[in-house]
Amino acid sequence: MTQDEAKRLVAKRAVEFVEDGMAVGLGTGSTSRMFIEELGAKVKASGIKIRCVASSDASKALGESLGLEVVSLAELPELDVYIDGADEVARDADGSLALIKGGGGALLREKIVASSAKKFIVVVDSSKVVAKLGKFPLPIEVIKMALPLVEGKLTELGLNPKQRKAKDGSVYLTDENNYILDCSVGVIENPEETAAEVRGIVGVVEHGLFLGMAAMALVAGDDGVTEMQG
Numbered sequence: 500m501t502q503d504e505a506k507r508l509v510a511k512r513a514v515e516f517v518e519d520g521m522a523v524g525l526g527t528g529s530t531s532r533m534f535i536e537e538l539g540a541k542v543k544a545s546g547i548k549i550r551c552v553a554s555s556d557a558s559k560a561l562g563e564s565l566g567l568e569v570v571s572l573a574e575l576p577e578l579d580v581y582i583d584g585a586d587e588v589a590r591d592a593d594g595s596l597a598l599i600k601g602g603g604g605a606l607l608r609e610k611i612v613a614s615s616a617k618k619f620i621v622v623v624d625s626s627k628v629v630a631k632l633g634k635f636p637l638p639i640e641v642i643k644m645a646l647p648l649v650e651g652k653l654t655e656l657g658l659n660p661k662q663r664k665a666k667d668g669s670v671y672l673t674d675e676n677n678y679i680l681d682c683s684v685g686v687i688e689n690p691e692e693t694a695a696e697v698r699g700i701v702g703v704v705e706h707g708l709f710l711g712m713a714a715m716a717l718v719a720g721d722d723g724v725t726e727m728q729g
């Protein structure tokens with residue numbers, strides 16, 4: 500099974516968790532894109548009524564183009580379920596799910612939407628499941644003015660920050676108009692400690708460690724879709 504086939508498979512499974520009347524958080528990235536497509540198809544075919552909040556401008560535009568009602572978090576502050584991809588999924592020492600997110604730059608809004616949902620379900624292909632987080636660079640969203648300060652502090656912590664560039668070589672900007680520093684951390688032995696260190700730096704808006712937030716991960720591979728409970 501290719502990675503794209505696995506993403507499609509898990510996206511199809513994830514829509515089963517959406518029921519009539521629900522308030523649904525839409526994630527960001529290629530797996531979320533497939534989920535939003537499947538959700539749009541389900542709503543069209545079944546006529547169920549749902550309302551959505553998106554974690555990025557791109558997901559909002561996609562959802563609306565497929566006929567989904569996408570409103571702001573102010574209009575719909577409590578969500579039943581949030582479904583989104585991840586860059587890495589691991590089990591933390593306490594058995595909960597630990598994620599790295601933000602490869603698509605949407606970590607800040609994603610964490611806000613995830614925090615507004617009763618249930619956060621992660622959708623990934625099996626290549627994303629790792630024993631320990633850290634091979635994927637940890638994205639950190641930074642206020643523009645604070646870039647030199649934060650870069651220096653992250654370097655002192657040995658986190659090897661590198662400013663993200665867009666595909667055309669220009670400086671990458673998030674939907675909230677901030678910069679991203681991608682940190683080649685190596686194996687993250689203690690994600691809580693790393694999260695606290697990064698959070699303590701003035702000018703850091705958010706980091707891509709999502710610890711104990713996901714209730715479940717749906718993981719697609721050659722054996723179909725399996726569930727990892729958080």
Ligand SMILES: O=C[C@H](O)[C@H](O)[C@H](O)COP(=O)(O)O
Nearest residue numbers: 528529530601602603604605
């Ligand atoms: O900012 C982007 C998100 O955290 C994505 O959910 C994450 O990068 C996974 O994306 P993909 O499904 O494209 O691998």
